[in-house]
Amino acid sequence: MTKKIIFLIVTLSLVLIPLKAQDYLIKEIVSVEKNRKTIKKLQEMSLDFLMERNNRIYIMVGYNDFFKLYEENIPYTLETYNFYPFKQKKLSPQGGVNGAFHSYREVEQELLNLENTYPEIASVLKIGESLEGRNIYALKISDHVHLDENEAEVLFIGCHHAREWISVEVPLMLGKYLAENYGNNSEVTDIVDQSEIWIVPLLNPDGLYYSIHFYRYWRKNRRDNRDGTYGVDLNRNYGYKWGYDNSGSSPNTASNVFRGMTAFSEPESQAIRDFYASRNFQAMITYHNYSQLILYPWGYTEELTEQNDLLSQIASDMSGLIESVNGRIYVDEPASSLYLTNGDTTDWSFGVYGIPSFTIELPPEGWEYGGFFNAEEDIQPIFNENLPAALYLIDWSVQNFGSSLRIPERRRMIPEKWILKPNHRKKQLKQGRRIIRDSQHKPVKREKIKDSKVKFNPPAQSPKSKTKNRKEIKKS
Ligand code: 0X9
Numbered sequence: 477m478t479k480k481i482i483f484l485i486v487t488l489s490l491v492l493i494p495l496k497a498q499d500y501l502i503k504e505i506v507s508v509e510k511n512r513k514t515i516k517k518l519q520e521m522s523l524d525f526l527m528e529r530n531n532r533i534y535i536m537v538g539y540n541d542f543f544k545l546y547e548e549n550i551p552y553t554l555e556t557y558n559f560y561p562f563k564q565k566k567l568s569p570q571g572g573v574n575g576a577f578h579s580y581r582e583v584e585q586e587l588l589n590l591e592n593t594y595p596e597i598a599s600v601l602k603i604g605e606s607l608e609g610r611n612i613y614a615l616k617i618s619d620h621v622h623l624d625e626n627e628a629e630v631l632f633i634g635c636h637h638a639r640e641w642i643s644v645e646v647p648l649m650l651g652k653y654l655a656e657n658y659g660n661n662s663e664v665t666d667i668v669d670q671s672e673i674w675i676v677p678l679l680n681p682d683g684l685y686y687s688i689h690f691y692r693y694w695r696k697n698r699r700d701n702r703d704g705t706y707g708v709d710l711n712r713n714y715g716y717k718w719g720y721d722n723s724g725s726s727p728n729t730a731s732n733v734f735r736g737m738t739a740f741s742e743p744e745s746q747a748i749r750d751f752y753a754s755r756n757f758q759a760m761i762t763y764h765n766y767s768q769l770i771l772y773p774w775g776y777t778e779e780l781t782e783q784n785d786l787l788s789q790i791a792s793d794m795s796g797l798i799e800s801v802n803g804r805i806y807v808d809e810p811a812s813s814l815y816l817t818n819g820d821t822t823d824w825s826f827g828v829y830g831i832p833s834f835t836i837e838l839p840p841e842g843w844e845y846g847g848f849f850n851a852e853e854d855i856q857p858i859f860n861e862n863l864p865a866a867l868y869l870i871d872w873s874v875q876n877f878g879s880s881l882r883i884p885e886r887r888r889m890i891p892e893k894w895i896l897k898p899n900h901r902k903k904q905l906k907q908g909r910r911i912i913r914d915s916q917h918k919p920v921k922r923e924k925i926k927d928s929k930v931k932f933n934p935p936a937q938s939p940k941s942k943t944k945n946r947k948e949i950k951k952s
């Protein structure tokens with residue numbers, strides 16, 4: 477009898493637990509034929525739209541959605557395996573849960589190792605603590621690292637958004653690169669001698685933990701909103717034009733762009749706010765992914781800043797430098813041309829401190845090339861291409877330290893091979909990725925015109941899906 481009961485419990489838990497886990501975790505990509513009837517039904521199901529191609533609509537579905545599709549009599553094709561990471565056979569499997577990407581503990585270890593190995597130029601500072609009590613670290617790279625010298629200071633931030641794992645790697649590798657090459661490479665030595673480089677590779681450690689262990693697509697921090705929902709979008713929680721409107725951020729706790737109850741309500745964004753107050757930054761880059769963009773203020777309005785010539789020049793120079801490494805194009809544009817946001821890091825950094833501030837959206841270019849997933853083999857190339865842009869911004873800060881801001885000319889320190897040769901391909905592609913807006917001035921379409929097979933038109937006369945551009949989809 478007892479044997480029977482034990483057997484029953486074991487079998488039941490084996491069946492029930494995985495089912496529940498599946499329900500929550502597994503998402504598949506399916507395509508359905510595009511027609512009015514289906515679109516209407518899909519909208520009622522409030523599914524994640526991904527894209528449209530060859531008269532088919534691609535959507536993300538969870539375990540329960542399959543039943544709904546069945547009930548609604550909507551025929552579908554399973555497409556998951558036509559997408560990354562399944563499609564890219566040559567990729568080596570990721571070791572462990574997070575593979576070559578760094579977890580909170582691994583970032584911590586890496587930073588402490590750097591400090592130990594290069595005590596003269598690397599030092600780790602705790603600038604705050606996450607909601608769940610993890611440390612938020614800043615790595616300082618400078619000569620006389622323990623002195624607060626009168627030098628230009630530049631800040632690099634990674635991982636506001638939990639699922640954007642590559643955004644941890646790029647600033648972390650920058651710190652490592654600078655430490656390892658100081659004394660060997662004259663350009664690095666020069667720059668480190670003249671500046672204080674601050675790197676916060678992991679601003680949202682709780683979110684990253686959650687993304688690694690529970691739900692890969694987690695975006696926000698892990699604030700318990702006390703209504704059954706979790707998370708504040710840290711990139712809507714900064715105190716410049718916070719909550720300006722409800723489209724650039726959301727008052728709804730369940731939303732992926734929930735701005736929090738007040739500006740700087742979150743310890744993670746507070747850490748950055750307080751860090752700025754204690755330092756004297758000249759420039760800042762915050763890394764995100766995906767899209768391959770270099771965005772500069774404003775994000776909250778279509779209007780351009782008074783420093784637009786400066787910001788757009790720096791962004792375009794950085795874009796050129798990035799392209800010259802691997803040929804990947806990062807489009808430089810005001811953040812608002814992507815979509816409007818309020819309470820983001822860059823607007824606050826520029827709005828309050830007046831310093832050149834950039835959001836770099838790392839690869840890939842689109843959802844169909846992997847979205848938030850980057851191949852492990854691509855971590856190094858992505859870092860390599862971002863390095864000259866980071867060095868360039870540091871150098872710009874050094875050149876402009878203590879003087880009024882000057883619009884840069886091409887820098888002497890950029891190695892020849894990094895200097896962009898006049899390149900017509902870039903212009904063409906940039907035009908090809910132009911933004912088309914709907915009546916609310918929201919971009920509805922972002923595609924390479926070159927690839928004429930790819931259609932991304934919003935379904936006609938359906939206001940709900942009309943505003944679903946690729947970027948909003950990412951966050952739903
Ligand atoms: O929406 C964001 O917070 C950033 N994109 S992401 O896909 N990584 O979430 C972009 C913020 C830049 N600001 C504006 N586009 N206004």
Ligand code: CA
Pocket residue numbers: 618619620621625627668669671672
């Ligand atoms: Ca120094």
Ligand code: ZN
Pocket residue numbers: 636637640711763764765
């Ligand atoms: Zn992001």
